[in-house]
Amino acid sequence: MAVIDAAELPVVIIGAGPVGLAAAAHLVDRGLEPLVLEAGPEAGAAVRAWAHVKLFSTWGEVIDPAAEKLLAATEWTPPDRAGYPTGGDWAESYLAPLAVALGSRVRLGTTVTGVSRLGRDRVVDADRDEQPFTVHAVTGDGSEIRLLARAVIDASGTWSRPGPVGGNGLPALGERANASRIVYRVPDFRDPATRSRYAGRRTAVIGSGASAFTALVGLADLSGNDSGTHALWVLRRAVGSTTFGGGSADQLPARGALGGAARAAVEAGHATAVTGFRTAEVRANADGTLTLVSEDGTRTDPVDEVIALTGLRPDLSFLDELRLDLDERLQAPVGLAPLIDPNAHSCGTVYPHGAKELKHGEKDVYLVGMKSYGRAPTFLAMTGYEQVRSIAAALAGDQEAAERVELTLPETGVCGGSGLFDEPVEEAGSGCCGPTPVTLEIAPPGLVGGLPVGN
Structure with a gap:
């Protein structure tokens, strides 16, 4: 050879x-x-x-x-x-x-x-x-x-390879069967057909990162023209003071502003949030809506669409x-x-x-x-x-x-909040290097409402 x-x-x-x-x-x-x-x-x-x-x-x-x-x-x-x-x-x-x-x-x-x-x-x-x-x-x-x-x-x-709706890393029961109602990308809300799909409807947004923020802001914009448009923001973990990013402390100003816009959407009532919710099932209802069911049996109120942005x-x-x-x-x-x-x-x-x-x-x-x-x-x-x-x-x-290091990365303004999965927020540590988090007010089982408090 x-x-x-x-x-x-x-x-x-x-x-x-x-x-x-x-x-x-x-x-x-x-x-x-x-x-x-x-x-x-x-x-x-x-x-x-x-x-x-x-x-x-x-x-x-x-x-x-x-x-x-x-x-x-x-x-x-x-x-x-x-x-x-x-x-x-x-x-x-x-x-x-x-x-x-x-x-x-x-x-x-x-x-x-x-x-x-x-x-x-x-x-x-x-x-x-x-x-x-x-x-x-x-x-x-x-x-x-x-x-x-x-x-x-x-x-x-x-x-x-987007992550699934299921909170255990596998597709939730009913996720594949209801795939036509679930998207795994940030929708283009400028597109007339996309706007028509979500306007006047209830949409579950699953995820806690920049993509979820972008979807929440887009749905909030739609709700300004159609009051029937509403988002249910589903988070798998507890919410802390840095949930919406670093804000003005972020050295990428547009990144900080995106988190601020998502916070504003929630505070204005365009979205309500549920925390500690790991989806186990996407259940189809007789009226054509969907209900998310968590691992502990908690259910959301019905939604029409699901936007899964889980990584x-x-x-x-x-x-x-x-x-x-x-x-x-x-x-x-x-x-x-x-x-x-x-x-x-x-x-x-x-x-x-x-x-x-x-x-x-x-x-x-x-x-x-x-x-x-x-x-x-x-x-x-x-x-x-x-x-x-x-x-x-x-x-x-x-x-x-x-x-040799030839780059200085911008600080996010976000530090703290690790280790908050099933721990009660008031008992959770401050993460590796940050402040003690705060939480959202949680409504009784069903659709969770409430607004973020603290910073």
Whole structure:
């Protein structure tokens, strides 16, 4: 068998989203050859799926420096760095031109189905690290291809696997049967058909993050035109003083403002909240409405629609032949997990990290971007850009640059509130580093009402 010189092979990057394309730009800047495989028909396919959502980061915070350097050599016109793009803006005005600038290094309509070592399944030790990676994929016309790579960077994200309604991590009873009434994305309330679907109706919003805030604000806007529009906000955990984010203390002002707008929607009566509610069943009623039933038997009043925004999960199926060191809870790299574990780390800000924290037992394979966070929330594009800068340096043999931190992340203004699952709020600790939380006033079983108190 001919000896393969791995140094002559490309670094295969899975996913042509913001972090995947940034990785390619950093590799080019280092004199290494990337090959980006994107399952969608366009660069930033997942970002385009939420084109209507405005980012809470400015243009200046979502453009990678190496990518900007690459684009500067083209006819690209940089956007106003102080402006706030939507997902559609991000894709059209930055990701698409970046993919064009990378040229044939980006292959669209190519879905990766498996990654392994050449001639080695995950069981075999012999000469493992000396073998190149083999990447199996399917092209848009159904053809199967195999590619060799010196390293693999998985930037495929988590968009394709939203969390279920069920509070135990599995689909609730009746969730699949009532799938036509449940969406797992933030609806585009600007679309007339979408507005018609939710206007004048009762909608359960399940989730506690920025996506849930966005949905609550959108429904509140609808209720201004149709008083019959109302949201039931379903939270699985207790509510604390930081439930609505860091507010004015958030160094990303738009992120703080989003939480403030969600709070205003609740305080204005456009939404009522139920806490400590882990859905066990989505029950269809005779009149066509749905009732959510919790694990303890508590039921909500009937709703017409459900918006489930319970997080996202990584698809690890095509990496099964690789030896990945993943945290058993978060499915994130074990070196990164302690920094982002919401069970122990309640602060919203995670220090910049790179190749060291993202390495695995399988040499030269990295999960980056949203994929690196596994099931943990609060990922920022800037974090991913720092990850791939470090990884490109490591692959180029520049260990000093790989270990150097070149990013300061904005503080969220959120700290505290970990460990509040089944504990009564008045007995709960203050988390790893924050204040004692407060709660919502809870109505008797049935539809829960009440407004947040405290800060």
